[in-house]
Amino acid sequence: MDVFDALADPLRRELLTQLSCGPARVVDLADAHPVSRPAISRHLRVLSEAGLVEADELGRERHYRLRTEPLAEVRSFVTGLMRQPRLPEHTLDALATEVRRTTRDRRRAAAAEDTA
Amino acid sequence: MDVFDALADPLRRELLTQLSCGPARVVDLADAHPVSRPAISRHLRVLSEAGLVEADELGRERHYRLRTEPLAEVRSFVTGLMRQPRLPEHTLDALATEVRRTTRDRRRAAAAEDTA
DNA sequence: CAGATTGGTAACCATTCGGTTACGTTTCCT
DNA sequence: AGGAAACGTAACCGAATGGTTACCAATCTG
Numbered sequence: 001m002d003v004f005d006a007l008a009d010p011l012r013r014e015l016l017t018q019l020s021c022g023p024a025r026v027v028d029l030a031d032a033h034p035v036s037r038p039a040i041s042r043h044l045r046v047l048s049e050a051g052l053v054e055a056d057e058l059g060r061e062r063h064y065r066l067r068t069e070p071l072a073e074v075r076s077f078v079t080g081l082m083r084q085p086r087l088p089e090h091t092l093d094a095l096a097t098e099v100r101r102t103t104r105d106r107r108r109a110a111a112a113e114d115t116a
Numbered sequence: 117m118d119v120f121d122a123l124a125d126p127l128r129r130e131l132l133t134q135l136s137c138g139p140a141r142v143v144d145l146a147d148a149h150p151v152s153r154p155a156i157s158r159h160l161r162v163l164s165e166a167g168l169v170e171a172d173e174l175g176r177e178r179h180y181r182l183r184t185e186p187l188a189e190v191r192s193f194v195t196g197l198m199r200q201p202r203l204p205e206h207t208l209d210a211l212a213t214e215v216r217r218t219t220r221d222r223r224r225a226a227a228a229e230d231t232a
Numbered sequence: 233c234a235g236a237t238t239g240g241t242a243a244c245c246a247t248t249c250g251g252t253t254a255c256g257t258t259t260c261c262t
Numbered sequence: 263a264g265g266a267a268a269c270g271t272a273a274c275c276g277a278a279t280g281g282t283t284a285c286c287a288a289t290c291t292g
């Protein structure tokens with residue numbers, strides 16, 4: 001499962017937050033949320049497939065713990081988006097008027113490309 | 117729509133990446149992807165509801181541009197998760213001890229892996 | 233050993249999602 | 263004026279999602 005997909009569900013995000021305080025058993029995680037234990041189990045499976053969580057098997061218990069490595073992808077994606085549009089204030093205004101001014105040019109260029 | 121939800125779809129992420137290079141029209145965005153234009157329109161609606169995108173109406177065209185403010189929430193959530201597991205060493209040791217105490221024989225494979 | 237605890241999986245169901253086609257509206261261009 | 267272009271929306275559909283109950287295996291514990 002994809003990391004972004006794994007983070008999309010609010011309950012899964014809560015589970016991660018909870019696990020960020022330390023490892024926890026499935027029952028403990030389930031007790032903290034208003035859903036059944038099997039539901040928690042499946043969410044943990046999704047998180048596990050995304051690499052966001054790993055389990056230590058201790059007897060009949062499984063201690064899940066957070067794994068932060070996959071978050072790097074999210075982080076880099078977000079920072080990538082946030083860095084680009086950092087243009088000076090007037091640039092956007094200029095761009096808007098530029099767009100309006102060159103609409104016809106663009107149109108002509110598109111037509112030319114079409115014939116090509 | 118939720119920001120995390122908006123980022124969950126790979127096509128939407130591509131749209132955002134594309135918009136990070138500057139505003140674009142719907143047709144331009146659609147031409148760059150193997151889905152129909154109405155599909156793009158709906159994705160843009162989702163992104164818009166998440167605040168990740170805004171449109172300037174220029175005649176019959178709509179120029180969508182990236183909006184990075186909502187990404188702050190994602191960023192803070194991720195950094196929050198990445199910062200937490202930096203627990204003092206002895207905390208993990210204590211946990212390992214606890215584990216050893218409540219189970220029969222358990223090596224510190226987990227502890228070793230943690231330090232690794 | 234008997235029973236309780238932990239936790240995964242299967243089967244089922246309602247809802248959501250993402251894609252498509254069809255259609256309507258507004259704006260531009262000849 | 264009339265056709266083309268840009269774009270949103272509605273209707274429809276198959277696939278995926280998330281929740282529940284029921285069930286099973288494995289592990290403590292009295």
